[in-house]
Amino acid sequence: MKPIYAHSFNLTPKEAVELQLKLKKNLIFDSDFNIEDVKLVAGADVSYSKKENMLYGVVVILTFPDLEVAEKAWVKGEAEFPYIPGLLAFREGPVLLEAFKKIEREPDIIFFDGHGISHPRGLGIASHLGVLLNKSSIGVAKKNLVGEVFELAKTKGATASILKDGKEIGKVLRTREKVKPIYVSVGHKIGLEKAVDLTLKTIGKYRILEPIRQAHIFSNEVRTSKS
DNA sequence: GCGACAG
DNA sequence: ATCTTGTCGC
Numbered sequence: 001m002k003p004i005y006a007h008s009f010n011l012t013p014k015e016a017v018e019l020q021l022k023l024k025k026n027l028i029f030d031s032d033f034n035i036e037d038v039k040l041v042a043g044a045d046v047s048y049s050k051k052e053n054m055l056y057g058v059v060v061i062l063t064f065p066d067l068e069v070a071e072k073a074w075v076k077g078e079a080e081f082p083y084i085p086g087l088l089a090f091r092e093g094p095v096l097l098e099a100f101k102k103i104e105r106e107p108d109i110i111f112f113d114g115h116g117i118s119h120p121r122g123l124g125i126a127s128h129l130g131v132l133l134n135k136s137s138i139g140v141a142k143k144n145l146v147g148e149v150f151e152l153a154k155t156k157g158a159t160a161s162i163l164k165d166g167k168e169i170g171k172v173l174r175t176r177e178k179v180k181p182i183y184v185s186v187g188h189k190i191g192l193e194k195a196v197d198l199t200l201k202t203i204g205k206y207r208i209l210e211p212i213r214q215a216h217i218f219s220n221e222v223r224t225s226k227s
Numbered sequence: 228g229c230g231a232c233a234g
Numbered sequence: 235a236t237c238t239t240g241t242c243g244c
Contacts, residue, residue: 050236085232114233
């Protein structure tokens with residue numbers, strides 16, 4: 001995969017915020033995305049070596065709806081931007097984009113480990129990289145970042161709104177009965193209902209959806225064995 | 228000023 | 235996220 005847009009990630013936090021506001025204008029919501037046409041889904045994640053200050057970005061391609069791993073790519077790169085809530089894409093984006101360049105198969109959609117538009121300025125890592133790659137994307141986080149989260153039933157598949165300024169910016173989703181929920185928001189080129197629906201369809205036997213789970217496992221493998 | 232704060 | 239041991243629960 002190749003990004004259609006490119007920009008420097010070598011920015012100050014203030015410049016990064018300004019860029020987010022510009023990139024946000026490229027977001028497309030609720031396009032004619034069809035879950036029935038999905039053949040391949042991607043999961044992207046990053047692991048970090050504190051000792052070496054290195055990031056390991058990985059992309060895993062899974063078949064859909066069978067969820068079998070079909071392709072993997074990884075890239076090691078120096079962590080040049082600090083972790084700042086709201087600016088995660090500037091830390092993890094570079095190494096993930098390099099990993100996407102190595103991927104040969106074209107996924108129909110990408111799941112990112114982090115938020116989409118459920119973000120202080122409406123442009124989390126899933127939205128940001130979705131725009132640069134011109135690809136449908138969904139943000140799936142394990143913790144909330146902004147907005148008010150409502151209670152949800154204990155049953156698998158239960159959802160509740162994440163509201164900010166009176167608007168629904170994402171959904172909390174229970175992926176397994178009585179297990180902590182995950183936080184789903186639109187990244188790019190898809191609507192919230194379909195994003196939640198597709199996320200639920202990528203749940204295997206665990207709390208975390210298979211695309212992200214496999215990416216997480218793989219990123220830890222490359223960090224601990226191939227470094 | 229204070230508290231919150233994806234990975 | 236990483237570092238890091240044992241421990242509680244299905």
